[in-house]
Amino acid sequence: MNDKIRLEALSAFLKAKRARIKPESIGFPTGTRRRTPGLRREEVAQLAGISTTWYTWLEQGRDIKVSSIVLDCISTALQLNNDETDHLYDLALEAKSGIVNPIKNQPELTPSLKRILTELKHCPTIITDRHCHIVGWNSAAAHVFLDFEQIPNDQRNLIRLVFTRKELKALAVNWEDFAKGFLAIFRTYYGQYLGDEWYDQFIKEMSDSHPEFQDLWQESQVSKAPELTVEFRHARVGKMLFNLTSFQVQGDMDLRCSIYTPVDETDTENKLKRLMKSVPTENYLK
Incomplete structure (x- = not known):
């Protein structure tokens, strides 16, 4: 990611986070002359203890120097969580935007990862x-x-499939929240690998082809490891409830393991067993 794109991403992120805060929630008058939702720039600057001009330049994507102390103040003013604060750092500190090694080949799963997939029947x-x-x-x-x-294999991208496959759109009861969860993880990687031009090309392709992607991407949600309950309406067995746990696998490959655990005291696991028994498949472990 070159500096221009990085700064544009920083600008969009700050605007999105400023817009989500209700002025009255932190003691500012709502007023009748606000043209946009959320806080004004001068209000963010006031809360952060910095000049309005300087914050405006930062949000406009100007190439200015910024310290970690100021970033912490802005993070507090915008009520960012830990993952969002890390993302702010990734975008604001140009030292992180160096070239990274491209992914040339599909990573080979270790025997232990293959065993984990097999055991989680x-x-x-x-x-x-x-x-x-x-x-x-x-x-x-x-x-x-x-x-x-x-x-x-070249189409086996989770983000692409969420937006292109009708089966996944029909599966998730609240597809929009389902998609937002994946995009929140994807944005974390986007900030961590600023030197990987693949992200900019992929985001442009998805934005041009899928307006829904563009709308949800602009919300700028960030999450390294969301844990949430998801509800599916499977075409064969009906309602299924899973707890999603997502975590990064330690090692050089930077892989993520996402596990959907059937919710206790529901019929989800039994439904899954019946589904797997009635529709036999080959071992999908790759």
Whole structure:
């Protein structure tokens, strides 16, 4: 990512986070002359203890120097959580925008990761790389989501599939929240690998092809490891509830493991067992 794109991303992020804060929630009058939702720039500057001019330049994407102390003040003013603060640092500190090694080949899963996928028989599990490309999955994931084996490898990107496959749109009860969760993780990688031009090309392609992607991307949600409950309406077995746990795998490959655990005291696990028994498949472990 060159500096121009980095600064544009920083500008969009600051605007999105400023717009979400209700003025009255922190003691500012709502007034009738506000042209945009959320705080004004001068209000953010006041809360952060910096000049309005300087904050305006930062939000406009001007190439100015910024210290970690000031970033912390802005983070507090905008009520950013830890993941959002880290993302702010990634975008604001140009030292992080160096060239990174490109992903040339699909990472080879270690024997231990393959064993984990095999052992999690009734927990749909997907392993992705830093581009959100699917590099491993188990049979449960293939039954609940898609038969990933039937998708060409170069199209096996989780973000792309969420926006292009009608099966996934029909599966999630609240598809928009479902998509936002994946985009929040994707934005974390986007900030961490500022030197990888693949992200800018992919985001442009998705934005041009899918207006829904552009709308949700502009919300600038960030999350390294969301934990949430998701509800699916599977075409064969109906309602299924899963707890999603997502974490990065330690090692050089920078992989992420996303595990969908059936919610206790629901019929989800039994439904999954029946589904896997009634629709036999090959071992989808790659």
